[in-house]
Amino acid sequence: MTEKQGLIPCSEAVRQLWDYLDHAVSPEDQEKVDTHLSFCRKCCGELEFATELREFLASQAVEELPPHVKARLERFVAGL
Numbered sequence: 001m002t003e004k005q006g007l008i009p010c011s012e013a014v015r016q017l018w019d020y021l022d023h024a025v026s027p028e029d030q031e032k033v034d035t036h037l038s039f040c041r042k043c044c045g046e047l048e049f050a051t052e053l054r055e056f057l058a059s060q061a062v063e064e065l066p067p068h069v070k071a072r073l074e075r076f077v078a079g080l
Contacts, residue, residue, distance in 0.1 A: 008032045013043045014080050017050055046080075 013036040019025045020033045037044055065073070 008036050010036075010040060010043055013037065013040065014046055017043075017046060017080070018077070021047075021050060021054065 013033050016025055016029060016033055020030065023030070025033065037047060064070075
């Protein structure tokens with residue numbers, strides 16, 4: 001399983017995860033992430049977490065996150 005065969009490593013799948021969820025990746029990259037997620041349980045967990053986080057944030061009535069929450073979220077996303 002190499003990148004030459006169209007497969008991407010976990011680091012690449014996770015790096016593209018948020019854009020993937022927003023459908024903001026090229027069709028080729030969308031397919032690569034789909035293929036990766038079809039066999040990688042670890043990244044499926046990342047996808048599930050990201051999906052739940054997005055749903056939670058979208059459901060909040062607060063217009064802006066408190067500064068400490070925003071900073072913590074930005075550190076988390078930067079670490080992905």
